[in-house]
Amino acid sequence: MRVNILLVALAAFFLASALLVVHPHALSNEALGIMSDVLGKIQLLESRKVNVSDYVRMLDEAAREYQVCARSDGQSCDEELIGKLQALSEELDKAIAGSESTYYVYVARKVAVGAALASIPIATYVLLPWLISYAWLRTKAKWVVLPRGGRKNDNR
Amino acid sequence: MIIDEEVFAVIIAIAIVTSALGVSLSVLPRRGEPFEAIGLLNEKGLIGDYPSVLPANSTLRLNIYVYNHDGKAELFMVKIFIVERGILPSNTTWLNTTPVDTLLVVLSDQGNSTLPFEARLSVPPGQYAFVAELWRLEPTNSSFIYTGRWVHLYFNVTAPLG
The missing domain is CATH 1.20.5 (Single alpha-helices involved in coiled-coils or other helix-helix interfaces)
Incomplete structure (x- = not known):
């Protein structure tokens, strides 16, 4: 009897966990790769004593907008994020050249x-x-x- | 000499100490121990007054505070779990379940951010734990690394109202 109750409780818990109304999302490997690349460039610039606060803000905004997008539809969010990150990456390349x-x-x-x-x-x-x-x-x-x-x- | 030699020696000694202190503070790089921090704040963004009893189907609202003291800009991911009471991560092991939500934030060195979080609790009555783990993006291998920092909050879910 006790075992049955325990099993039912466990099943209820896992079912409940699945029912939590929040939408988890995961970055695609491509988006994660470009994001890492951008962060690496920002850290390189920072090590060369360049003020990177604007780049940090831009990357943060891109990440936050991605989250908002992923919670709403989650379809083209990765593509939008990749587009923004590529533009930021190009800007960073120019900044690195003059750093x-x-x-x-x-x-x-x-x-x-x-x-x-x-x-x-x-x-x-x-x-x-x-x-x-x-x-x-x-x-x-x-x-x-x-x-x-x-x-x-x-x-x- | 107009001033006494001993007085002059003391002045020179003070000048040498001031100079050494100035050089060490302004020229030599200051490297403190790098660390990052995560904190749990209530719905209003303050410490304390956390929800402890919530009816089922209500919304859990909290804020996560993240601080970067790594000496460089970092991208953090906060993984959020709502699990059975007693299931907690440690400084070296993270929860091996799917998070209910993840929050991304990029912080410059010594920067901080407060991230709002809310989730509707469509769960049966019982005792649960809200867990938030802090992960850091490692650009060299394009993966998130567990920082060993986490916070948790126990709360009870009661029968739904009405």
Whole structure:
């Protein structure tokens, strides 16, 4: 009796799982391949210090639109997604072609900042005594030096 | 020298420490431990006040929070399951059943997103678990990899209203 109840419960559970009213969808291999390609290009650009926020947003929008489409009809969604991804991939190829100069500028800027920061102790060692001497002279430039005792011995 | 030599030595020492700190912070790459995170939020997108009892044929509404700290842009897939209470994934094993839904999101480094989810519960009364697993697209082999991150929520389904 218990076994029967258990079997009925199990059957009811699996039936119920099948009845959940949500539409799962899976990317086709072609769409997944292009999506991986696009993501790989975005990551390559990112490693070259190019701002990829626009490309990330475009890929995210394409993925979200695909999901909306797949939930509604699910027929031509893959083709639409592939079309958008191919257009994005072409844009990324152009960006990759021009990304090396961006990377060199980034490296040059880093080196310049590093050199400037590294020169702080040397600059301090060389310039600080001079600056203090200069400031000392400037602040005391109008001072009148009098002999000890002031005007006491002035005979005019 | 106008300033005392000892004072000058202290100033030089401070300059050296400042310089070393500046170089290490601004020039050397900062590589923290990469990770990604998934969180469960209620219908309003807040922590807590999750549904615990739902009548059959009602709609389960939740939000999934995803955060990327991998140091690069990532495409995540959230696989959603509604399974019998007690059937849960672990950090190394995922649920080997068909998800009821999947959500895709692309996040830049340190980006986050809140993904709304809803499903009508056409299930008989009983105890169930809502499970959301986080998967990451690996571009080198065009496949999704389980990150080991998942969240779950237990809830009871009661007889339908009316």
